[in-house]
Amino acid sequence: PRYWAVVPAAGIGTRMGSDVPKQYLLLNNRPVIEHALQALLKHPKIVKVIVAIADSDHWWANTSASRHSRVQRVLGGTERADSVLNGLLSLQGDADADDWVLVHDAARPCLHRTDLENLIETLRHHAVGGLLGYPLSDTIKRVNDQASVLETLPREQLWRAFTPQMFRYGALQAALECARSSALQVTDEASAIELAGLIPQLVEGRSDNIKITRPEDLELAHFYLNQHSR
Ligand code: CTP
Numbered sequence: 118p119r120y121w122a123v124v125p126a127a128g129i130g131t132r133m134g135s136d137v138p139k140q141y142l143l144l145n146n147r148p149v150i151e152h153a154l155q156a157l158l159k160h161p162k163i164v165k166v167i168v169a170i171a172d173s174d175h176w177w178a179n180t181s182a183s184r185h186s187r188v189q190r191v192l193g194g195t196e197r198a199d200s201v202l203n204g205l206l207s208l209q210g211d212a213d214a215d216d217w218v219l220v221h222d223a224a225r226p227c228l229h230r231t232d233l234e235n236l237i238e239t240l241r242h243h244a245v246g247g248l249l250g251y252p253l254s255d256t257i258k259r260v261n262d263q264a265s266v267l268e269t270l271p272r273e274q275l276w277r278a279f280t281p282q283m284f285r286y287g288a289l290q291a292a293l294e295c296a297r298s299s300a301l302q303v304t305d306e307a308s309a310i311e312l313a314g315l316i317p318q319l320v321e322g323r324s325d326n327i328k329i330t331r332p333e334d335l336e337l338a339h340f341y342l343n344q345h346s347r
């Protein structure tokens with residue numbers, strides 16, 4: 118099987134609240150998305166990287182990644198899952214059902230090459246696939262609308278779900294289409310796979326593979342990036 122990558126980059130970053138979508142904010146003078154693409158583009162096994170870009174986007178065309186020979190652009194969708202599905206649909210005819218697709222957030226710039234390598238090596242012979250993640254360190258409370266605590270969840274069983282998430286092309290497309298047609302909310306690929314009755318494997322990665330979501334995350338990512346020599 119071959120390896121393909123899909124990078125959803127069509128969000129508007131509501132929680133970040135910046136004028137420019139967060140994937141285009143600068144980290145060490147390069148847009149966040151170029152950092153996010155770096156490990157994928159450096160990996161020799163990944164044939165092509167499909168990037169899902171919003172219709173209204175003014176920034177993508179100015180990135181150097183947009184001119185990379187292994188990068189291809191598709192139109193993003195309303196939800197993250199729609200953007201990913203558009204990316205998968207653009208691979209139809211090229212990708213086989215049992216090829217691997219790695220989906221990685223454009224807003225996750227600190228992916229280390231060793232994590233990418235470890236994910237691929239660990240799941241290479243897996244039937245379903247899986248995702249990078251990290252065990253939670255905080256105790257987690259389930260609350261109601263007024264933030265009254267309803268229950269405490271057992272922390273030993275809780276992990277943060279990161280990207281890349283790596284699944285078989287055919288199964289992932291079917292799972293995302295199924296979730297869409299039944300109007301089920303999926304915030305990552307693994308949840309669509311789970312709803313399809315399959316069991317993703319979690320692969321423990323580095324805790325610094327954070328997603329830029331709020332302003333403070335940008336500073337943290339800056340710190341992490343300058344810590345590792347990637
Ligand atoms: N994304 C996308 N298409 C959408 C929504 C999100 O491709 N319709 C992408 C984002 O660009 C980001 C990734 O999915 O790279 C993770 O989503 P998230 O962190 O939620 O980003 P935003 O949706 O942009 O942020 P917010 O939810 O705060 O608006």
Ligand code: MG
Binds near residue numbers: 128197
């Ligand atoms: Mg979002």
